[in-house]
Amino acid sequence: MPFPPPTFGYEDKPIGDSVTEYLQPRPTVLPYHAPNSLAIAGIEEGDVLMVEAAKPPANGSIAIITxxxxxxxVKLSWHKG
Known part of the structure; x- marks a missing residue:
């Protein structure tokens, strides 16, 4: 009887039908296509962003605003004043 391979039991699960489905851990995380680029964050127009709508924004976080x-x-930055 041969020995099992060292990776036996550690196989990766399929990531789903799409990468977006794989990156969406909770229903409150929604995919959104970037309407513009944000060079300081490495985001290009059309990139898929995973947005956590249930959390309030924090200083320095990336947000989608209207x-x-x-x-x-945009990248948020709080200023006192």
């Missing part, structure tokens, strides 16, 4: 009826990807 400004003048247009959606934009």
């Amino acid at each position: 400004k003048e009826a247009e959606r934009q990807v």
Whole structure:
């Protein structure tokens, strides 16, 4: 009887029908196509962003905002004043 391979029992599960499905751990995480690029974060126009809608934004986080009826990807920065 041959020995099992060292990886026996550690096989990866299939990632699903799409990468988006694999990256969506909870129903509150939604896929969103970036309408613009954000070079400082390495985000290009059309990239798929996974957005956690249930969490409040924090200083320095990447967010999708609506400004003048247009959606934009921005990096948030809080300022006192």
